[in-house]
Amino acid sequence: MYELGSCYRVGVATIASLMFCSCLAPRVDNRPGRATTYEDPGEQGAVVGIGIDAQDLVAMTDQMMVDMLANPHLSNPGRPPRVIVDSIYFKNESSSRMNLNLITDRLRIQLGRAAAGRMVFVGRELAPMIEHERDLKRQGIVDAGSKPGTTAPAGGDYRLAGRITSLDSVRAESGVTSRYHQIIFEMVDLETGVIVWGGSYEFKKSGRDDVIYR
Amino acid sequence: MIVLVYLLLLAFAGCTPQALLGGGVPSQRTENQGSLTNRLNTVTIVDNALLGGPGKLDRVSVESSSSHRTPTGTLEVWAVLRNMTDYPMQIEGRTQFFDRDQVPLAAPTSWTRVHLPANSTATYRGLSTHADEVGYYTVEIREGR
Numbered sequence: 099m100y101e102l103g104s105c106y107r108v109g110v111a112t113i114a115s116l117m118f119c120s121c122l123a124p125r126v127d128n129r130p131g132r133a134t135t136y137e138d139p140g141e142q143g144a145v146v147g148i149g150i151d152a153q154d155l156v157a158m159t160d161q162m163m164v165d166m167l168a169n170p171h172l173s174n175p176g177r178p179p180r181v182i183v184d185s186i187y188f189k190n191e192s193s194s195r196m197n198l199n200l201i202t203d204r205l206r207i208q209l210g211r212a213a214a215g216r217m218v219f220v221g222r223e224l225a226p227m228i229e230h231e232r233d234l235k236r237q238g239i240v241d242a243g244s245k246p247g248t249t250a251p252a253g254g255d256y257r258l259a260g261r262i263t264s265l266d267s268v269r270a271e272s273g274v275t276s277r278y279h280q281i282i283f284e285m286v287d288l289e290t291g292v293i294v295w296g297g298s299y300e301f302k303k304s305g306r307d308d309v310i311y312r
Numbered sequence: 313m314i315v316l317v318y319l320l321l322l323a324f325a326g327c328t329p330q331a332l333l334g335g336g337v338p339s340q341r342t343e344n345q346g347s348l349t350n351r352l353n354t355v356t357i358v359d360n361a362l363l364g365g366p367g368k369l370d371r372v373s374v375e376s377s378s379s380h381r382t383p384t385g386t387l388e389v390w391a392v393l394r395n396m397t398d399y400p401m402q403i404e405g406r407t408q409f410f411d412r413d414q415v416p417l418a419a420p421t422s423w424t425r426v427h428l429p430a431n432s433t434a435t436y437r438g439l440s441t442h443a444d445e446v447g448y449y450t451v452e453i454r455e456g457r
Contacts, residue, residue, distance in 0.1 A: 140422050142457045153423075160422040164439035168382040212418070212441035216384070301425070 147309030148277040149194040150262075158299040159204045162283050163212060171294040172256065172285060173216040181285065182222045182257040183209065192264030192279060195311045201281075202258065220254045256285045256294060276304035352410065352448040353379070355391045359454035362403070371397050375433060377451065385443030391436045391451055395428035402427055402456030407438030412447035425456050 137143045140156040167173045172181065183206040185198040210219055221228070228251050234240045235247065265278040278300070285295040355374045357363060364370045377391040387409065395401050404423040411417050421438050428434045436453070440446045 157422040157424060161424065164386070164421070164441055167441055168384050168386050168388070168439055170383045173384040173386075216443075 145309055146305075147307055147311065148275055148303040148305055149309070149311045150196055150279060154279075154299075154301060155200055155204065158281060159201060159208060161299060162205055162297045163208045165297045166209060166285070166295060167212060167216065169285075169295045173213065175216045178213075178216055178218050179255040180220050180252055181217050182220045182254040182288075184223045184258065186223070187257065187259040188261070190262045192262045193266055193277070194262070194264060194279065196262065198262075201260075205258075205283075218252075220252050222254065222257075225251070254288050257288055259284050259286055272306065274304060274306045276302065278302040351450050352414070353450070355451040355453060357454070358452045361455050362453070369396050371395070372401070372403060372428070372453065374453075379449060382439070387440040387442075387446040387449065389438045389440075389449050389451060391453070392433055393426065393428060393436060393453070394433045395430060398430050400428065400430050403436075403453055404456045405436035405438065405451055405453045407440075407449050407451050409440045409442065409446045410448040410450075411442075411445045414448060417442050417445060420452075423454075 139152040185202040260283045281299045283297045355377045362372045375392040379389040408420040409417045
């Protein structure tokens, strides 16, 4: 056994007091964490799973948009057809969680901006709003507005229908999951029922991750 | 020993945590692309990972490319690509369209994924949203992410 020097005793006392103080200090998670960053929605982001991600949605709607603009039934500057693009007849039968309005809203807006009069859009989802305003005008509660009235709201010539389906497979020993998505879009003639245009977007992803889609 | 430890610390400090940022390796421009006029109506590989470098073949080659008008007047561009390796590969392509004065028309198209089987070919296609206004195009190709 050897005798402890005075400096050594002071050091031990200091360390002991610091340890005691740390027990009294409030428990705060003071780690820096990861700063929030903006990401390009058209590129693969920091969190990618086997479901439908933002870059899939962007690529899918852009592809359908340019394809529709190349179809003479839907793109006619001389006599622009009236099209209805919404999610009412768009179904998700896949195992991926998805708000279908993400697809149809982006498609409608991008088409509307790019079409430049080659097709016109009917807001059928907003029919209650239009009916209410027309009633106010006909009852004389409000004036007729700055445009001449019509006998009825615009009818549509073509309407979007679509479906998302998927096929899953899982390797039990490793937990790797593979999911194939097929998204189909169709424009249907609202008088005859003829499908005048169809497009499909498919992709397959595999991985072993714990990504949650909401 | 202290010098070795110091050098090791410097080496680790130089590692950039790119994985934290997500996504793949940033693409790099190929050298000597020249002005826009030289690149109009061409296909450019913008990812050095697809290029072979001095004395080596490129991993992807452009066999042919062209364009034509659709029935509505929009421009369809295509490029036939060949995978020069023995492994399947994914590439992405996008197209920027210009009017007849070489002014860009809208943003470039979204990156479109094309699967290239080993030692085989596949076709990238791009469509414009504008019709008769389109005069020129450029296609960019990179490795799929």
